[in-house]
Amino acid sequence: MLKQIEGSQGIAAAVALCRPDVICAYPITPQTHIVEDLSVLVKSGKLKAEYINVESEFAALSVAIGASSTGVRSYTATSSQGLLFMAEAVYNASGMELPIVMTLGNRAIGAPINIWNDHSDAMAMRNAGWIMLFAETNQEAVDLHIQAFRIAELLRCPVMVCVDGFVLTHASDRIDIPTQEEVDNFLPSFLSDQTLDPTRPLSIGAMVGPELFTEVRYLAHVKQQTALSVIPQVADEFYEAFQRPSGGLMRGYHLQDAETVVVSMGSMTGTIKEAIDEERAAGHSIGSLNIVSFRPFPAEAIQKALKKARTVIVIDRAIDPGDGGPVFQQVQRILMGKGPMVCSVIAGLGGRAVTRRSLRQLFEQMRSSAVESPHFLDLDTKTLSDFLSTQRCCSKSCSSCRAC
Amino acid sequence: MHKEFYPKGVKTVGNRLRDPTFHTVQAQENRPNALTSGHRACQGCGEALGARYVIDAAVRATEGKVVVVNATGCLEVFSSQSPESAWQVPWVHSLFGNAAAVATGVAAAMRAKGTPDIRVVAQGGDGGTTDIGFGALSGMFERADDVLYVCYDNEAYMNTGVQRSSATPPAARTATTPVAGQAPGNVFGTGKSVPKLALAHGIAYVATASIAFLHDLEAKVFRAMSFHGARYLHVHVPCPLGWGTQPEDTLVHARNAVYSGMFPLFEGEYGHVTRAFHIENPIPVEMYLKGQRRFAHLFGKDGPNAERIQALQAIADAHIATFGLVAPQGDHA
Ligand SMILES: Cc1ncc(C[n+]2csc(CCOP(=O)(O)OP(=O)(O)O)c2C)c(N)n1
Ligand code: SF4
Ligand SMILES: [Mg+2]
Numbered sequence: 001m002l003k004q005i006e007g008s009q010g011i012a013a014a015v016a017l018c019r020p021d022v023i024c025a026y027p028i029t030p031q032t033h034i035v036e037d038l039s040v041l042v043k044s045g046k047l048k049a050e051y052i053n054v055e056s057e058f059a060a061l062s063v064a065i066g067a068s069s070t071g072v073r074s075y076t077a078t079s080s081q082g083l084l085f086m087a088e089a090v091y092n093a094s095g096m097e098l099p100i101v102m103t104l105g106n107r108a109i110g111a112p113i114n115i116w117n118d119h120s121d122a123m124a125m126r127n128a129g130w131i132m133l134f135a136e137t138n139q140e141a142v143d144l145h146i147q148a149f150r151i152a153e154l155l156r157c158p159v160m161v162c163v164d165g166f167v168l169t170h171a172s173d174r175i176d177i178p179t180q181e182e183v184d185n186f187l188p189s190f191l192s193d194q195t196l197d198p199t200r201p202l203s204i205g206a207m208v209g210p211e212l213f214t215e216v217r218y219l220a221h222v223k224q225q226t227a228l229s230v231i232p233q234v235a236d237e238f239y240e241a242f243q244r245p246s247g248g249l250m251r252g253y254h255l256q257d258a259e260t261v262v263v264s265m266g267s268m269t270g271t272i273k274e275a276i277d278e279e280r281a282a283g284h285s286i287g288s289l290n291i292v293s294f295r296p297f298p299a300e301a302i303q304k305a306l307k308k309a310r311t312v313i314v315i316d317r318a319i320d321p322g323d324g325g326p327v328f329q330q331v332q333r334i335l336m337g338k339g340p341m342v343c344s345v346i347a348g349l350g351g352r353a354v355t356r357r358s359l360r361q362l363f364e365q366m367r368s369s370a371v372e373s374p375h376f377l378d379l380d381t382k383t384l385s386d387f388l389s390t391q392r393c394c395s396k397s398c399s400s401c402r403a404c
Numbered sequence: 405m406h407k408e409f410y411p412k413g414v415k416t417v418g419n420r421l422r423d424p425t426f427h428t429v430q431a432q433e434n435r436p437n438a439l440t441s442g443h444r445a446c447q448g449c450g451e452a453l454g455a456r457y458v459i460d461a462a463v464r465a466t467e468g469k470v471v472v473v474n475a476t477g478c479l480e481v482f483s484s485q486s487p488e489s490a491w492q493v494p495w496v497h498s499l500f501g502n503a504a505a506v507a508t509g510v511a512a513a514m515r516a517k518g519t520p521d522i523r524v525v526a527q528g529g530d531g532g533t534t535d536i537g538f539g540a541l542s543g544m545f546e547r548a549d550d551v552l553y554v555c556y557d558n559e560a561y562m563n564t565g566v567q568r569s570s571a572t573p574p575a576a577r578t579a580t581t582p583v584a585g586q587a588p589g590n591v592f593g594t595g596k597s598v599p600k601l602a603l604a605h606g607i608a609y610v611a612t613a614s615i616a617f618l619h620d621l622e623a624k625v626f627r628a629m630s631f632h633g634a635r636y637l638h639v640h641v642p643c644p645l646g647w648g649t650q651p652e653d654t655l656v657h658a659r660n661a662v663y664s665g666m667f668p669l670f671e672g673e674y675g676h677v678t679r680a681f682h683i684e685n686p687i688p689v690e691m692y693l694k695g696q697r698r699f700a701h702l703f704g705k706d707g708p709n710a711e712r713i714q715a716l717q718a719i720a721d722a723h724i725a726t727f728g729l730v731a732p733q734g735d736h737a
Contacts, residue, residue, distance in 0.1 A: 021516035022509060050512040054505065055543030062502035062540065066473065066509020069496050072516050074509070092498055196471045196494040196510060198522060203489035205474075205497035207481060 002176050007138040007168040010175040011103060011161075012037030014142040016047045017183040018101075018149045021072035023051045024060040028082040029115045030165035031105035035077055057082035061089035061102070068098035069204055071195030073149065075100070079165060080107035080121045087125065094129030094220070096205060099152035099159075099190070101145065102130075106266065106317075107165040108350040116351020117165040119266065119317040122294070123326045129220050131159040131227055132295040133247065134265040138173040143246035144292075146183055147234050153190050154230055157223055162294075164267040166351065178242060186241045224296040231293050249298040251290045252305055254280065258287030260363070261309040261340075263302075263331055265291045268317065268347070268354045275359040286363065291327065299334045306331075306340060313366065315345045315354075315377075324374040347377035428618050429460050436463040436492065438472075443490035444482040448651025450641030450658060451479050451556045454615045455527065458554050458639065461625035463493060466523045471496070471510055475503035475528030475537055478563040478643075479556060501536035503528045504544035507551040520550070523629065527554040530571035531561040534598045541598075545605035548633040552625075555598065555636075558643035566646040570595050573666070574719070575712055577698040578646070588701045592715055599670075602636040606675040609635040614669060615642075616658035620681060624671065631673075640667045648697020660692040665720035668727045682731035686724060689717045 003010070012034050015023075023042065025035035041047040050067075054060045057078050064074040078086065083104060093100050108114040109121055122132060131151060135141035141163045148159040163169055194202065208216055228249065235248035253273050255261065262272050269290040279286045289305055291298070306312055312335065316325025323329070328344035335342055345362065348354040358378050365371055429435050438459035445452035462470050474480045474497045483490040484497065498506045507526035514522045526544075528537055533555035544551055560578045561567040567580040574592040577583045581590040602610040608631040613621040621639065628635045642649060642657040649657055661667035662681070666689060669681035690713055693699040702709045724730055 022512045024509075050516050052508065052512055052547070054508075055546070056539060058502060059505035059508075059540050059543055062498060062505035063509035063512065065498050065502075066496070066506035066511075067513040067516070068509070069498075069506070070471070070510045070513030070517070072513040074513075088499055089502060096498065196496055198469050198471065198494055201492060201494045203484050203491050203495045203497075206484040206486040206489055208486045212486065 001179070002174055004172060004174050006033065006170060006172050007141060007163065007175075008033035008170065009037050010138055010142045010173070010177060011145060011163065011169075012041065013177050014145040015075055015101075015103075016041045017178065017180055018146060018187055019047075019073065019189070020049050020075040022064065022067035022074045023049050024054050024063045024074070024076040025051065026054050026057050026060045026078065026082065028057070028079045030107055030117070030169045031077045031079040031082070031103060033169065034103055034105070057086040058089055061086040061093060061100070064100045064102075065089060065093055065096065065098055068093070068100050069096065069196055071190070071192035073190045074098075075102070077103035077105065079105040080109050083121045083125060084109065087128075090125050090128045090130065093158045097156040099149075099156055101148045101152055102158065102160050103145070104160050104162045105165045105169045106162050114350040115165075117167050117317070118349045118351070119162070122160070122162050123318040123320075125160070126295060126326065129157070129224075130295060131155070131157055131224075131231070131293070132162060133159065133231075133293055134162045134291065135164075135168060136251075136267060136269045136290055136292075138168050138171065138175050139244075140246050141168055142175055142177065143238060143242070143244065146178070146187060147238050147247045149190075150187050150234050150237075151227070151230055154234070155223060155227055157227065162266065167267045176244070182241065186238065227293075227296045228298055231296075247292055249291075249293045249301050250305065251292065252287060253290070254287035255289060255305055256287075257285060258309060259285040260311040260313065261287050261289050261306055263289045263291065263312060263314040263327065265294060265327060266317065268315065271354055271356055272315070272359060275356045275363070278356070278360060279363060284363070284367075294327070297330055299330075302331065303334050303338065306335060307338075309340045311366070312340045312342045313345055314342060315347050316374075317348045319346050319349070319374070328374070343371060344374035345377055346374050352378065428622050429464050430457060430618060430622075436460045436468075438463050438491065438493045439483060440490050440492055442488070444485065445478070446645050446651070448644045448654040449478075449482075450615050450643060450654045451529070451558055452482070453654070454556050454639045454641040455479055455483075457615060457618060457621055458527070458625055458637065459493060459525065461622040462523070462525050462552070462629060465626045465629035469522045471522060471524050473498075473503050473507040473510060473524065473526040475526075475532035476500035476563070477529035477532050478558075479527065479529065481563055500532055502540050503532060503537055504540040504551065504553055507553070508544050508547065508549045511550045523552070524550065525552045525554060527556065529562065530555060530557040530559060531569040534570045534596060538598070542601075542605065545602060545607050545634045545636070548607065550632050550634075552628050552635045552637060555638045556641045557638055558641050558646060560643070560646050562643050562646045571598075573716070575699060575702060575716060577701065583701045589698070599636065599638045603672045603675055603677070605634070607634040607636060608632070609671070609673055611636075611671040612638045612640070612667070612669050614640045614658050614662050614667060616655045616662060617669065617681070620669065627671070646698070648700070649695060653695065657692070657696065660687060663687045664689045664692040665724040665729055666692055666716075668723040668729055670727050677727065680727040680729055683729050684731070686720070686730060689713065689720045
């Protein structure tokens with residue numbers, strides 16, 4: 001049913017339709033509205049679930065780990081500092097092969113503390129062994145959650161659904177919320193083959209030494225590779241059931257004939273597509289590639305999609321300081337020696353809007369001259385140069401100048 | 405109580421003379437052996453003994469319907485090196501500092517599955533409980549989650565090679581409170597009592613116990629399992645490797661800790677102390693300290709360090725006064 005609601009509300013409704021047994025809640029902006037909405041659904045009796053107000057994000061995921069080990073569907077949500085606070089449990093959940101679903105309302109990481117959107121939080125956990133899916137719209141955020149439980153339980157692997165903070169979580173949109181019957185038909189109830197049961201006592205989480213640890217990690221690697229076929233398969237099943245394309249590994253826009261392709265993840269793809277429409281109207285051959293599944297990284301599919309491109313512009317909403325954009329690093333690696341020139345653009349950090357105007361200026365600039373890589377979109381060079389000119393040296397321990 | 409005859413096996417005189425209902429779970433032929441033989445603990449490990457005593461009693465109290473959550477530490481490492489496991493009960497280990505939270509999740513899942521009769525026991529060492537896991541523990545207490553949390557207190561981080569924890573007693577030598585400088589060993593005036601902090605949470609049941617007093621320990625596990633909501637049991641478990649004691653003396657040291665007043669045994673319910681384990685004639689703390697290499701520096705070649713031993717005696721005396729450990733004449737608990 002079409003509803004005009006906030007993204008968070010839509011996500012909460014989708015999660016509730018998946019009938020989680022245990023929900024762990026800890027507040028952090030911009031994720032909080034999701035768990036608030038779920039608390040109302042549980043308290044009012046509309047959703048039968050155990051709702052637990054924990055004392056930290058570390059506990060939130062740990063409670064989910066305990067519940068999932070006991071064989072029930074478990075869910076939590078977090079953002080930014082919260083994800084880092086639970087970091088140890090993030091790796092633990094995937095190591096224990098627990099099909100937990102977690103929403104990440106993407107937000108910058110401090111210091112300086114900043115509550116607004118970028119992808120630094122997700123990128124900090126990109127090697128934790130989770131499946132990481134990025135929503136482009138609020139409709140996709142809703143749909144990805146329904147798919148996430150299916151993927152997680154098929155693979156016995158936790159899934160993080162990344163949703164841009166504020167841009168999506170707090171935006172009011174027209175969202176199609178499926179019925180309970182539709183979701184029940186798509187998502188069978190969770191049957192775990194490994195649970196804590198006194199009639200069949202198992203030891204879960206035992207220590208593994210050098211004789212097998214490599215093999216365990218190899219299997220984690222194979223699991224991610226298997227996910228490359230499970231994710232599109234679930235997206236196909238979803239299309240079949242709901243008559244709406246959502247999810248999958250990646251999506252192209254005017255890709256076939258594009259000389260320049262802009263690679264991105266999350267909500268900024270929408271703006272990029274609008275900029276591309278204008279560019280095309282002005283006669284430029286440009287298209288977009290939106291990555292939905294960042295983990296596993298669909299290397300082959302991306303290579304194929306970018307085969308004919310001459311220039312690939314990767315826009316990252318995060319930076320590895322001193323290196324560049326994390327998505328760029330991956331794309332560059334898989335296109336090495338394959339022809340296209342790959343450039344890195346850093347945009348939208350800490351909530352700075354990625355505008356159509358700035359994007360079009362960037363494309364224009366790139367057509368006429370070489371641009372430094374990574375290029376920081378809308379960098380305030382005036383403020384920076386004022387700052388740098390008054391700041392003589394970088395630290396007080398510097399003895400070469402007498403200014404400090 | 406300590407003057408009674410301790411049963412050591414089913415056929416001993418003590419057991420034959422006793423009313424069978426007074427036998428401990430451990431003294432029964434069909435004891436559950438939840439932590440069975442073949443694990444890799446050091447000889448004379450107090451923690452291995454404590455864990456078997458506690459979990460066996462919990463298995464009995466719940467008629468086998470129990471799940472165990474374990475924090476990282478010696479107990480986890482020596483009992484579960486893949487592909488082997490010494491656990492005959494369902495058991496899960498996640499991390500060092502999150503056992504209480506994982507247990508909350510297991511209990512919630514049992515409710516969700518409609519099997520709340522399957523009870524949850526979480527367990528960890530003193531480091532995993534009083535230090536790194538304290539936040540999770542306090543959260544579990546405060547929410548009154550249906551979990552019995554058991555701390556096996558060997559008074560240091562043993563698994564990583566004997567470092568100081570907030571349960572290490574003053575003057576004790578550890579790898580990070582070395583015997584060097586002015587005041588060797590751990591600092592006086594530091595540390596905390598997690599049993600008292602547990603009481604302050606107002607949870608259903610709190611108790612301290614010792615592996616040297618098996619009847620008392622088992623009774624406390626049974627009592628704990630008769631309540632719903634959060635419960636806490638703090639068990640004193642000497643560690644031969646960390647304390648520098650002889651494996652065969654583990655129970656002697658455990659007993660002396662109680663008899664000197666250094667480790668007070670008490671119970672509390674809903675925020676109030678309800679009972680203390682009485683000791684008739686407390687032994688001098690010196691008797692407890694002697695024979696433990698971690699305190700050997702107090703008994704150097706120049707004779708005992710009277711001042712520091714007295715400071716430790718004062719701690720025991722304070723416990724005796726606070727908990728009323730020495731019963732008035734004729735009153736025996
Ligand atoms: C987050 C984290 N920090 C540190 C460690 C290292 N570590 C593992 S076991 C342990 C000591 C455990 O001490 P305690 O809880 O007292 O149990 P014991 O081994 O003494 O029984 C430490 C420090 C760890 N595994 N995880
Ligand atoms: S080091 Fe101590 S606690 Fe650890 S196994 Fe040995 S005796 Fe037990
Ligand atoms: Mg310890």
